[in-house]
Amino acid sequence: MNMKTAADRGKMGSVPKYALPEENWSPDLLLAQRVISTPARLAIVGYLYTHGPTLRATLIKQLSLDSSLVGRNLDQLEELGILIGDPPPGERVGRSTRWEVNQDKYSGMAKALYDFLGIDIQQPITEQGDQDV
Template sequence: MGADESESNMKIALLGGKMGTVPKYALPEENWSEDLLLAQRVISTPSRLAIVGYLYANGPTLRATLIKELSLDTSLVGRNLDQLEDLGILIGDPPRGERVGRSTRWEVNKERYNRMAKALYDFLGIDLLQPGQEPSEG
């Protein structure tokens, strides 16, 4: 991939400082799919990535368990759970609006997760193996 091709994949925000102008972060292209934008939002912070990864691996879990197992701040976990639910990657049981006095069990929306993962892997050029499929030798 040449320099021109890589520049067309994303925009770079530049930050000036003592070391000169350096890339601060990559901005998504306007033509990114909803699923690729979701991946960017989920992996944008270590806490979101940890929460989604833990829930994907361990199944439905209470917020208190996430706080304990991930050693994260209570308010950070609460804020991220709400944001991830708003993004549609997490499902709370009971649903929002019915949570008065009840502990919420959080789980990954597997359909949304799988679409997000596929979009990210496609963008990165990584082939996903289907269950039981052998890697191709090349």
């Protein structure tokens, strides 16, 4: 079997190609891949989506995550556009930032992920035993 590896595409080592994003993925699907790529990012976005605007200190306490891990991921998620910080980056000196999910980006990301997985969000999910025979 001749499997193309990530080594052919850059510095990722020998990760099989199927583990890498495809070139034709939409920006929203790439965003979803980046958000769910680490448990910390997924937890942060999930918490903010569920609870609304929140301070970093609250995220650290509620998610039981290391302060530097939360800070690094908040910055990365803001760069990706999925989070919005208030005040904006240039105005944060000495001020606490309130973080929230960018609803437009979140909706686009969720739709792209559901489409990619073949999930129809209009149809209720049934358990296998619930199907008509």
